[in-house]
Amino acid sequence: MQTIVLGSSSITRAELLTKFGVPFIQRDAGFDEESLRIADPAHFVYHATKGKMQSYLEQYDLEMPVLCADTVVTANGQILRKAKDKTDAKRILEAQSGNTVSILSCMIYKSKTIELIDLSTTDYLFLPFEPKALQDYLESDEWKGKAGACMVEGFCKSYIKEVVGLESTAMGLSVEKLLPFLPQ
Numbered sequence: 001m002q003t004i005v006l007g008s009s010s011i012t013r014a015e016l017l018t019k020f021g022v023p024f025i026q027r028d029a030g031f032d033e034e035s036l037r038i039a040d041p042a043h044f045v046y047h048a049t050k051g052k053m054q055s056y057l058e059q060y061d062l063e064m065p066v067l068c069a070d071t072v073v074t075a076n077g078q079i080l081r082k083a084k085d086k087t088d089a090k091r092i093l094e095a096q097s098g099n100t101v102s103i104l105s106c107m108i109y110k111s112k113t114i115e116l117i118d119l120s121t122t123d124y125l126f127l128p129f130e131p132k133a134l135q136d137y138l139e140s141d142e143w144k145g146k147a148g149a150c151m152v153e154g155f156c157k158s159y160i161k162e163v164v165g166l167e168s169t170a171m172g173l174s175v176e177k178l179l180p181f182l183p184q
């Protein structure tokens with residue numbers, strides 16, 4: 001399989017591509033999504049991903065195909081982004097505890113011949129987070145750099161009562177949907 005560029009600084013996205021056997025190099029696209037003033041979650045992740053791709057293409061050519069992505073968590077109609085600090089992480093996680101949570105990931109894959117845009121959602125019904133376990137998670141700092149301070153394969157896993165959608169989407173990259181389009 002041909003090597004692609006992961007236009008992202010995300011450790012999780014790199015781990016997902018590795019898990020699915022996709023050869024890649026990693027380059028930060030260098031786009032600041034904080035500049036976006038968009039309230040709708042789907043529009044936000046799409047324009048954030050588009051901004052990352054545009055920023056990448058201003059710096060690099062398409063000799064290698066490139067993949068950019070963005071992820072947000074929503075609960076009670078609010079967009080829950082990355083927590084600013086432990087207090088913010090507690091607020092964001094408490095909004096998800098015992099609640100229905102949607103995690104939206106958009107990805108744009110671009111080569112010389114094709115452009116794929118995918119926007120997928122994974123919905124969770126979480127049981128209430130156990131207070132001591134939540135405190136331990138907050139102390140762990142594992143929530144840092146994660147949309148919604150959420151780790152569906154980690155802290156949140158034992159609280160999943162119902163799920164509809166891919167775990168990879170919830171972690172930040174719907175790899176299974178990309179695989180059929182990657183150059184062999």
Ligand SMILES: Nc1nc2c(ncn2[C@H]2C[C@H](O)[C@@H](COP(=O)(O)OP(=O)(O)OP(=O)(O)O)O2)c(=O)[nH]1
Pocket residue numbers: 007008009010011012013028029033069070071072082145146147150151152153170171172
């Ligand atoms: N391990 C883990 N990471 C998650 C989960 N949900 C979201 N994430 C990560 C994936 C992304 O790195 C991050 C979402 O933030 P962004 O979409 O803004 O990407 P990030 O700033 O990390 O990198 P990028 O903007 O692509 O350079 O949260 C999860 O359930 N588990």
